[in-house]
Amino acid sequence: MKTTTLLALLLATFSTALVSEAKPLSYVGGTMVMQENDETGHTISLDYTFIPTNAFGLYVKQEENGKDILMVTPEFNTLLKRWNLPDGQGNIFNMSGAGLAHYRDNNQPCLWTAFLADYESRRWFFSYEPRFVWDGNIEKSVWQRARIGIAPYLANYNDLNTWIMFQVDHHPAKHDHFVATPLIRFFYKTYLFEVGYSSNQHIMVNWQIQF
């Protein structure tokens, strides 16, 4: 099989199956592509960080496990607060978008906003994210996500980093109110990859690239 065909197949697989809880900002002048496929649907976003506290980009999400709504919005990410500590970093971010939602030949204006609070040391990772979505007269939803992670070994900058993580989602409006997903995260330099399997039997595969 040709390399290009293999790459195309891999990308196609990722684009139909993944999710991540990575920071929504990189460094000034940095661009980030992130794809998340999980039990809530498939998301792809492209962000450009133009000042240390802000990034803008494009956000596209195809929801699943409920109404199969397609959302397309510009995205604006803001670092609200950062704590740079000797052995860790804590952040609070806001991510927001306004655009169009499409559901069964019905186009509606949509808005969404989410807050992400995280703390990370070289050993531990914690995050919490509440998200609010308004899709015109199609749907209004609130859901939240929490994640904890531990690094089984302390990797240095040029090493492959491995994290064992556990994620819990709470979707009050969906059939599965609580969904648990154990997952494993790998990253090396500018490449991040996550894979997991949820309690409602969905494969999670997320990836992110900074350039």
Added chain:
Amino acid sequence: MKKYLLTMIIIFGLTAAVSADTIKATVNGMVCGFCATGIEKTFRAQPEVKTVDVDLENKLVTIHTKQGQTLDDAKIKKLLGNAGYSVVALVRGK
């Protein structure tokens, strides 16, 4: 003897003027290699910089400048701030 001393002073002076800097920055908040990549990319984009090394274990960023070039403290702090981190100490060497 005076000529000899003068020559030595000039030679040492010129050597100092064209030598490169090694700057070690101790950084708070630098715990994630994926995020710290921004530091490497940011400094590599500077014309004065030859190499950059990131050491998560010791929270250290080591910047080697090109011959005859340097980066002032304010610029280093600004660049590390733009990458998302706080500088707690800067040590310079040749």
